[in-house]
Amino acid sequence: MSVKTYLKTMPYGPAPEAADAANAWLDRHERKFGLFINNRWVEPSTGEYYDNFNPATGEKLAQTAQAGQPDVDAAVGAAREAFAAWSATPGHARARHLYAIARHLQKHARLLAVLETMDNGKPIRESRDIDVPLLARHFTYHAGWAQLMERELPGYGPVGVVGQIIPWNFPLLMLAWKIAPAIALGNTVVLKPASYTRLTALLFAEIVAEAGLPPGVVNVVTGSSQAGTLIVEHPDVDKIAFTGSTEVGRVLRRLTAGSGKRLSLELGGKSPFVVFDDADLDGAIEGVVDAIWFNQGQVCCAGSRLLVQESVAGRFIEKLKQRMGHLRVGDPLDKAIDIGAIVDQTQWDTIDGWVKRGVTEGAALFQPDIPLPEKGCFYPPTLLTGVEPTASVAQEEIFGPVLVAMTFRTPAEAVALANNTRYGLAASVWSDNVNVALDVARHIKAGTVWINCTNLFDAASGFGGYRESGFGREGGEEGLFEYLRPRWQARPRPALDPAAKADGWGKAPAALPAPVESSSTGADIDRTPKMYIGGKQKRPDGNYSRPVFGPKGERVGEVGEGNRKDIRDAVEAAHAAAKWAALTPYNRAQIMYYIAENLAARADEFARRIAAQTGQAAKAARAEVEASIERLFTAAAWADKLGGTVQETPLRGLTVGLREPVGVIGIACPDEAPLLAFVSLLAPAIARGNTVVIVPSEVHPLAATDFYQVLDTSDVPPGVVNIVTGSRDHLAKVLAEHEDVDALWYFGSAEGSAQVEALSAANMKRTWVGYGLPRDWASEEQGAGEEFLHEATQVKNIWLPSGA
Ligand code: NAP
Secondary structure (H helix, E strand, O other): HHHHHHHHHOOOOOOOOOHHHHHHHHHHOOOOEOEEEEEEEOOOOOOEEEEEEEOOOOEEEEEOOOOOHHHHHHHHHHHHHHHHHHHHHOOHHHHHHHHHHHHHHOOOHHHHHHHHHHOOOOOHHHHHHHHHHHHHHHHHHHHHEEEEEEEOOOOEEOEEEEEEOOOOHHHHHHHHHHHHHHHHOOEEEEEEEOOOOOHHHHHHHHHHHHHOOOOOOEEEOOOHHHHHHHHHOOOOOOEEEEEEOOHHHHHHHHHHHOOOEEEEEEEOOOEEEEOOOOHHHHHHHHHHHHHHHHHHHOOOOOOOEEEEEEHHHHHHHHHHHHHHHHEEOOOEOOOOOEOOOOOHHHHHHHHHHHHHHHHHHHOOOOOOOOEEEEEEEOOOOEEEEOOOOOHHHHHHOOOOOOOEEEEEHHHHHHHHHHHOOOOEEEEEEEOOOOOHHHHHHHOOOEEEEOOOOOOOOOOOOOEOOOOEEOOEOOOOHHHHHHHEEEEEOOOOOOOOOOOOOOOOOOOOOOOOOOOEEEOOOOOHHHOOOOOOOOOOEEEEOOOOEEEEEEOOOEEEEEEEEHHHHHHHHHHHHHOOOOHHOOOOOOHHHHHHHHHHHHHHHHHHHHHHHHHHHHHOOHHHHHHHHHHHHHHHHHHHHHOOOOEEEEEEOOOOEEEEEEEEEEOEEEOOOOOOHHHHHHHHHHHHHHHOOEEEEEEEEOOHHHHHHHHHOOOOOOOOOOOOOOOOOOHHHHHHHHHHHHOOOOEEOOOOOOOHHHHHHHHHHHHOEEEEOOOOOOOOOOHHHHHHOOOHHHEEEEEEEEEEEOOO
């Protein structure tokens, strides 16, 4: 037999990693764990425990506690108590703590990796080479931010006590993504791991205490989803950071609505893996293996939708099938295994259910003829071809080792297919033509796009979703904002009016008279109230208008009474103006300056209008116009200075963080500072490439309706700004329920804020609400701070390796 034949036929011998250290740790705890509060093990008040199993063997590993209300209270209490001292600890001291944690994690790397594999079923190769090194990396990276915080983020303080809830697919990594930035910036934490995988979070807690972190800064509470709910609903928790399914994310959005708690959601995905015919096909095949069979496909950003250019599809699928035949499924502790165990039988059943459904819907099933262990929870690598883009297996997250394949012809079709999902977490694009690859990467709606690579992560590059994959970022400078609050802002504690429960929206802002039917004749002829939609003045759909009164109750004008149809038309016009985002930033800046110039030309007229409505002195009204002009200049300045950054990841090549627009933003303005607030909200939104549907002050809307003419004379393309007047809450409700609105900013009542947050859960739109609390629009910090730019953008990270 030749050497070549030997090499091709030689079987793999077993190469198991020893589990002794992990077993010894479990034994030391008598395989029974309490809750970890204040750096101590605590018995759960319920007296109840849950069995944790190794999914690869079915062997019971340990019992972990089921927390109840008193336990969550104790953990939150401990975090609250620790917060005072921890948030006042100098950044350098916090940096030392984080660095010490990183060093201790490295010291225990092997134990952590083995236990992670035993608890979750993932191959040791992955836990050893990816999960655990990244765990330590996140603490080192964020030690750096603790060190730099006072100098680089002087206007910010920590949010407070943070409740963090994580899934089971990357128990340690998800924990690191959450805990490291939180504590680096002075917050304290109550973390709940997923039920299937609780053990490494407990080991981590022990290591953290060993590293000398003060008691109460990190508390780990194990328990069922109800324990998660208890954390979410706890009144003394200031922020919830959640990673998990979109379904549960939606529940949490509703649970926290109106509470003033900050919320970040890292949710599910159905990420495309796009292969062009000029790609290195063999490289792309290895990419697919990594994209969908890494961690058994139980990866939020798994490249689970393969889109191959038609001209190479046949060849590519054949190569892929061959490659699948060489994958090794088996004991996750074996170092030569590619695919480990599915986390639990329930998950296995769900995966199998999806595969059967795919076949029923007409897909062709391929599973290679490779050995699977007889015992344990193993699922073969699976490929479904002939799948329609609308098939449920092409739309829904399967969260297992199942790839669905489709074809496309042109780059435009690839983008359309890639975006044909409600998610937007990640994408992978393969082409040797850098023009095509970058252009497609720009057009895919996702928080991370890997070009000619996949599933690369680093603490220096934020991770998070567009659309129903959630909001917020973890990692990078962009992720810091999730754990910071501007110093001028206390935790909002909105006082909801109990009498406002009937429709939930609270009282109208003032005793407004009932709308009346519009008349377009007589003395009002030049004041016929109109909407501003798609660059045109349009009569309100319902043909109703509402009078506008001055401070003494005198009638000073009329505006249209907008309804559902007007909002729909406005949203449509805003979408039709999407090319605004593609205009050069210089062009957008010029238009912003032009708006300012035209407003300045009519400053006296605007000042008189403000004074007539609000009763302000002429000087104050004039100052409001001047401040509005300045806001437009500020926005113009930012139009071409916030493009993004090169992220300092270990990639040989470029990781580029781009600040993209959010899309169509609905804005409901407050009643105070009717022109200044309107402009302060509108200007940064459009300067950063968004298009808007804006509802001006309900009580003093006339400055905004006069603004139509300013827009008309300033070269603003039709549809970029759409103005709908009427009842703020009625219109905000329509915007909140609208599936095609990407974000909603609302500055009305506390009750309205609660409604906006709750209703926006339907399509997971981003919200920014005022909770009915005062904001000084004239202040630079409160009326034009970084917050505005943050809300007007979302970060996409593009990874582009280089090398000849
Ligand atoms: P899940 O069912 O949403 O659970 C996630 C966590 O939430 C678990 O700790 C769970 O506790 C808890 N939980 C469930 N219902 C809750 C409720 N009503 N209130 C409070 N907490 C609740 O998700 P999973 O099945 O563990 O994880 C898979 C999902 O995570 C996938 O959709 C995946 O895409 C997503 N994921 C996203 C990212 C990202 O960065 N975007 C990363 C990883 C995973 P129990 O375990 O006790 O039920």
